[in-house]
Every structure is written in structure tokens, then in C-alpha cells.
Amino acid sequence: MTVAPPPRTPAPAAARHRVRGGVRPHPVWELLLIAVLYAVYRIGRVLASGHVGEAMRNAHRVWDLERTVRLPGEERVQALFLHSESVIHVVNCYYAYVHFPAIVVFMLWMYLRRPAYYRWVRWVLIGLTGLALVLHLSMPLAPPRMLGIDGLIDTGQRYGPAVYGAPQAHSIANQYAAMPSLHIGWAIVIAIGLIVSARTRWRWLWVLHPVATVLVVVGTANHYWLDGIVVSVLLAAVLVALRPSFRRAREADAPAIGEYG
Numbered sequence: 001m002t003v004a005p006p007p008r009t010p011a012p013a014a015a016r017h018r019v020r021g022g023v024r025p026h027p028v029w030e031l032l033l034i035a036v037l038y039a040v041y042r043i044g045r046v047l048a049s050g051h052v053g054e055a056m057r058n059a060h061r062v063w064d065l066e067r068t069v070r071l072p073g074e075e076r077v078q079a080l081f082l083h084s085e086s087v088i089h090v091v092n093c094y095y096a097y098v099h100f101p102a103i104v105v106f107m108l109w110m111y112l113r114r115p116a117y118y119r120w121v122r123w124v125l126i127g128l129t130g131l132a133l134v135l136h137l138s139m140p141l142a143p144p145r146m147l148g149i150d151g152l153i154d155t156g157q158r159y160g161p162a163v164y165g166a167p168q169a170h171s172i173a174n175q176y177a178a179m180p181s182l183h184i185g186w187a188i189v190i191a192i193g194l195i196v197s198a199r200t201r202w203r204w205l206w207v208l209h210p211v212a213t214v215l216v217v218v219g220t221a222n223h224y225w226l227d228g229i230v231v232s233v234l235l236a237a238v239l240v241a242l243r244p245s246f247r248r249a250r251e252a253d254a255p256a257i258g259e260y261g
Contacts (some may be wrong), residue, residue: 024111024112037129055176058140080219093161095183095216096162096163098213099187103186110193116252117196117253128182128189143224154221156220181231182231184217184231187209194206197253
């Protein structure tokens with residue numbers, strides 16, 4: 001006589017969510033949060049503009065400090081690109097068109113495909129951008145292309161495409177908010193998020209994105225080396241503060257290990 005196996009007990013809802021890699025936040029609330037944060041950020045960037053004299057004085061101090069600690073001159077990186085007008089145009093396009101679309105695509109992908117890590121990444125970006133905004137407000141800084149240093153030019157204005165209009169323009173692209181570089185900071189966040197959430201052996205290639213971003217922002221004379229160093233320190237502090245959130249994300253994602261390519 002064959003004994004029928006006992007009926008399976010449905011897994012608790014929480015367990016089912018963990019297998020799927022975490023519960024996605026409600027999209028309406030996420031859109032509202034993004035809209036509010038964007039409005040705050042835009043207002044902050046506008047408030048940070050207009051301090052031309054202070055921004056120029058700070059720029060000369062940063063330049064002198066970099067030479068004191070023997071950091072390589074930003075003009076050396078730019079010289080590598082200026083050998084070819086096609087290359088410098090590609091570099092300018094990378095600066096102009098990759099930064100913001102990349103973070104939008106990254107966050108959308110994390111929301112849809114890696115929901116276990118999405119909340120952690122979202123708070124990392126909020127924390128880093130908030131700290132950066134505080135520095136933008138407290139330390140206006142003109143980019144190196146405005147210093148008139150021999151060997152440094154405004155590659156965007158010279159070869160195109162140009163990101164910035166007149167320096168006096170009030171926009172989210174504030175030219176006097178070089179410190180720290182969110183181009184570099186956001187690129188590092190993208191690389192970290194994709195590396196820790198992916199399972200493919202090729203995931204480490206995402207390191208090339210922040211490396212390329214550093215060379216681009218320095219080579220176009222839009223940022224100093226120190227802008228990247230400072231944003232890296234800020235990001236490290238945010239990551240340490242959000243370690244509990246990362247542990248929860250990793251635990252929620254654990255049942256799904258092996259499902260990702």
C-alpha cells in the first residue's frame with residue numbers, strides 16, 4: 001500500500017519574499033521620495049552658486065595644496081587626451097552624457113532586479129549626496145579649468161559638447177561646486193552596488209567605470225584630484241554608517257544566491 005506524502009505547507013510570505021531577493025518599495029512612494037530629494041538638491045545647488053571670489057580663492061588653495069603634497073598636475077592627464085581631437089570629444093561626451101543617465105539606469109536596474117540591495121544603495125546615495133551638498137554650500141570651489149594654469153583648457157568649450165553656460169547661470173550644474181566630485185562618487189557607488197549584488201565573475205569589470213570617470217573629470221579640468229579623494233572619504237563614512245543596512249540586504253539576498261548570472 002502506497003502512502004501519499006503529506007501536503008506541502010506554503011512557505012510564509014516573508015520567506016517567499018526573501019527567495020525573490022527582497023521586497024521592492026512601493027514605486028509611488030519611491031517616486032515621491034526621489035522628487036523631494038531632487039528638489040532639495042536643486043535648491044541647494046542654486047544656493048551654492050554666486051560665490052565667485054571665494055570659489056576662486058579656494059581653487060588656488062586646493063591647487064597649491066596638491067602641489068605641496070606632490071599630487072600629479074591635472075594638466076598631465078589632459079595632455080594625454082589633447083593629442084587627438086576625436087579622443088577629447090569622446091571624453092567630453094562621457095563627462096556630459098554618462099553621469100546622470102548612468103545613475104538613473106543603475107537605480108532602476110537595482111529596483112527591478114536586485115531589490116534586496118536597492119534600499120541600501122538608495123540610502124548610500126542619499127547620504128553621500130547630502131554630505132556633498134553640505135560641502136558645496138560651505139566651500140564653493142572653482143574647477144581647475146578656470147584657473148588660467150598653463151596647459152589647462154576648458155575642453156568642453158573648445159571642442160564640445162559644452163555642459164556649462166555662463167558661470168553666472170543659476171542651474172543644477174553649478175560650476176562652483178567642484179568639491180567633492182559627485183561624478184566620481186556616484187560612479188564608485190554604481191561599481192560597488194553591481195559588484196556586491198552580482199554573481200558573475202565579470203562583475204569586477206565595473207571598477208573600470210569609476211576609473212574612467214576619474215580620468216575624464218580630471219582630464220577635462222572640471223575637477224581636482226582632491227575632489228575625488230574627498231568624495232571617496234565621504235563615501236567610506238557613509239558605507240560604515242550603513243553597515244547594518246548592508247547586512248540585512250545580504251541576508252535577504254542569500255536564498256537567491258545562484259539564481260543570478
